Amino acid sequence: MDIPPAPQTEKPLLTIRLCQPRGFCAGVDRAIQIVVLALKKYGAPVYVRHEIVHNRYVVEGLEAKGAVFVEELDEIPLEHRRQPVVFSAHGVPKSVPADAKARELFYLDATCPLVSKVHKQAMRHQRLGRHVVLIGHAGHPEVIGTMGQLPTGAVSLVETVEDAERYQPVDPDNLGFVTQTTLSVEDTAGVIARLRQRFPNLQAPAADSICYATTNRQDAVKETADGADLYLIVGAPNSSNSRRLVEVAERAGAARALLVQRASEIPWETVDGIRTLGLSAGASAPEIIVDEIIEAFKTRFDVKVELAVTATETEEFPVMRDLRDVELTKADMAFVNG
Structure with missing residues (x-):
């Protein structure tokens, strides 16, 4: 007598509203590229003062390639002073390059042009x-x-x-x-x-200070938040632009919004019953983590991804001239592009 197969439990339906643009902006892409190019040209170690961008996945990936992250310049050994030290995308006070010159350090400034x-x-x-x-x-x-x-x-x-x-x-x-x-x-x-x-005589800057990527990511979240049972923003706790996206999602109508760094941080015990998920990523979060989160939801739900395109970004910020002669491999480019 044939035994019928056990019935398959159907997965609940879930619509993921995926924002575009999301993730790496041109300034973050340039900063990561500078570190990778410096490693290719000058060899390890390449020192980086503070996190190059606010993302542990990126930092750990660069460490695996030979980058060494320091908080202050006095942590760089004297025998390595001719190795490059990169200043992060967030910018540094004028005292930092002055200190680097006094120590006879070779530095590369990855400050975002914006x-x-x-x-x-x-x-x-x-x-x-x-x-x-x-x-x-x-x-x-x-x-x-x-x-x-x-x-x-x-x-x-x-x-x-x-x-x-x-x-x-x-x-x-x-x-x-x-x-x-x-x-x-x-x-x-x-x-x-x-x-x-x-103060009626208060003078504005010559141009808007809020960067295009911040505005574009916030606009995309606003467009997709209303009616979302849960909104996930991929980003680090110390990433200002990522934390702002959580606030924007909540104000724009999401029932709940959370900041997560990886799929493992999602409180899976609380996602039962959701039918619409909003998903975006801060400007320093790589696309590979967005993909990881979508795949994690696919193991639990019958997922339909709806791409919400609110802007097209074409900005590119070139690296400094000294690094433009270095060629990156496909693997390097994949890492740089998230």
Whole structure:
């Protein structure tokens, strides 16, 4: 007598709204490329001051290739001072390259060109006799780097609308503001509006400080958040732009939004019953982790992926001239591109 096969349990249906654009931006891509190219040209070790970008997968991948991450320049052994040291995409205070020169270190600056633009905007305000108001988060590497472009006391940090309410400048009629590139557009709008109410002569930077990639990723999340039972943002806890995406998803209508670094961080015991998942990635999160998360959901659900395209990004930031003669292998390019 034939025994009928056990009935197969059907997987529940799940629609994944996948944002595009997502993941690596041109500044992150350039910074990672600089480290990989330096390793190819000069050999290991290549030192990197602080995380090149805020992502452990990327950092560990570069360590496996021969990169050595340090917090300060004095950690670089004297016998390795001719090996390159790379400054991260977030930018550094002027004191850091000055220190590198004093130590006779060979350095490569991987600061994102959009962050460099904010540095120039801040210096322009000061050159025109204005005290600089920086809207950003205390302790973030980009904020530290921007404040470090000007003398001590030349920049005041304002984080919130409440800070803008309390701020008491020495000369209210000579103020100029810049913003951290990775903040939420809505967050900066409220702070700027309150500062302008209090200080009508407040001068804006020559161009918008919020970077195109931050804006594009936030717009994509806004477009896809309403009606999502769960919204996942791939990114690191210390990634400002990734944390802002979580906030944007919650404000735009997602029932719940979470920041995760890998599929293993997803609280699987709480996802039963969801029917619509939003998915995006911060500007320093590689695509391989997005793929990993989609595959993890496919083992539990009958998945339909809907691609939500809200912008097309064509920006490319070239590396410095000294590295342009180095050729990357297909494997190198795959790593650089996430």
